[in-house]
Amino acid sequence: MTCGVVLSALLISFAYSTKANVILQQIMAQNEPPVIDNVVVSLSENGPQVTEMTLTENTDTNLYVYGSASDPNGCHDLKRVNVTVYRADLGAACELNDNNCYATSTQVFASCSSNPDLGASFQAVLQIESFADPTDAGSPNAATNWIARVTILDQGNLSATALSPGFEINSLAALGVTPSLDFGELHLGETSQPKVIYLTNYGNRSVQPDFVSQGDLACDSGTSTAISSSMLHMHTADQVAVCSPTRGGLTSANDKLIDCTAEQIQAVWNAGVSMESDQVRTYETGLDEASGYGSSMMPVYFTLKIPGSGVLGSCSTILRVTAVAR
């Protein structure tokens, strides 16, 4: 107890004071722009650089744009990748559309580890539609090609831009066709009402459809002879418009219900193109390149005249349609 008192007294007697000051130090690191090290356009993730791209009819095809970038301030300073894939002659400032100007962006940077890592990789995926402009030889844009432009922004919105190697998109001439053409039940010697099938441009070229009847219309009755495919006639919309001009439009749900009189039917049939077996019949109207799925389609009409005798049963043949690039 006595010692404690003495010690306290000593401590009080020598109350030497030292004061500490705390200073806040601050500095801002100047932002530096990122750097794009390489850009690759590929048909697969991290795949080889594509030189030509073949599309698939009536669907899209993935196109991968990837590469590596770095930022002197650290890879975590990388914020966003903007990718534009476009027909080169239009420039990167092209107006976005599915024919020749695509864009996407990503904020995902892989391989950016803990600091002080500077580099990271990126990958963006674009869905190139089947009607994207071809640039291969013989196509209307053969003089140009496609290219990807990559712009990387950092947190301070400083940016770097790089272009990929150019690549071609191949021509794709393709059509979609209504799968069946049913004339219904007809009497001997009767000519059918006009029946329609629809052709849709599934590729990236303007096309002219070629029709070929692959043989006569064979009948399932054992005693029946085949119906000559020459009795099948192909018509334009104008030809059938005499029957029902107001119902010949592409968008009408009643297109198949064109109702011709007996006299009109005969006149229509006479005006049509005979689909003789295995003979190519080029439809006189072509299909323009699509700007969207189903945007380029047209009707094609057919009439069938049944012979006066010798046929019986359900008769059929295959009508082959080929898209020919214009």
Add this chain to the structure above:
Amino acid sequence: MPEQKPQVSAMTMLSVLFTLIAIVAIIALVMLKSKADTATEEVSVNAASPAVDTVTIVDQDTIPVDAAGLTPHEGDTNTVTVSGSVSDPNGCSDIDSVAVALYRTSVGLQEVMQQADNYAGTATVSGCTGGDDTTADYTVNIATTNFVNPTDPGSPFATDNWTVSVTSTDKTIGVGGLKGNNTLPFEVNSLSAFTTAESIDYGTVALGADSLEKTVTFTNTGNRAVDTTVRANNDMTEPTGNFAVIPVGNVHYAIGQNFVYGTADAAVSKTAAETFAIGLAKQSLNLPGNVPTVDTYWKLRMPTSGVNGTYSNTLTLTAVANP
């Protein structure tokens, strides 16, 4: 026997008569000699010196200075209160004034006050009821500066101490009053202290570049000449944690202006408080512009890569008494 009885009675009567005559004569004599008169009494009491019976001294924080010493307030005054009781055998009403002085003992009380060593004040006297009351209370507040000379161990005046002297003066005429005095010794403690700016902003610096030189001014707010120690709490970091740190040692400091980074300078450490000899003098006079200051110079070298955003840390600068 009965015939003897009238003789005794006659003698007795004669005796009584004689006695009465004598009494009357005395009374008459006294009456002839008596007349009315007045008497004056004068007493001269000697003046006695007053006394200072008790002295106590506490500082602004009510810490008893005589026991704990007087610790200055950093950059400010520390007002001490000296109080106690005085008395005068002639009555407390005879007390004219109570003067209080604080001074470094070896210097003594000077006529010209130097606030490093001398203070004086006149106390207020109270509690005297007059009459035969001989005691009164006194109290006075004296503001001591932050640069009052220390006398604690290790200080330049460690062999000295301070004295609080209380002098009471009575109303005795002709001699300027009789005086009584009492003193109490105490120590003044060392206070090593300075102020600086609260922050150093190096601005925006390009990767791999040096910042502009920043000036940090130290101002002495204690009662010792001092140097400083420098220590950072950590490397400089940015809020996200996604980027590299700026090593603490990238900050260099020097006493010379326009120093070349890496030459005649020192790097900040986070592992040890490094001494930085700034030679900041102690204030001696309470005159405008007399507060000692020292400018120091600081630079930061930005790493060449991997850093982004705003970085910060804290420096702790601790005053170290410079003997």
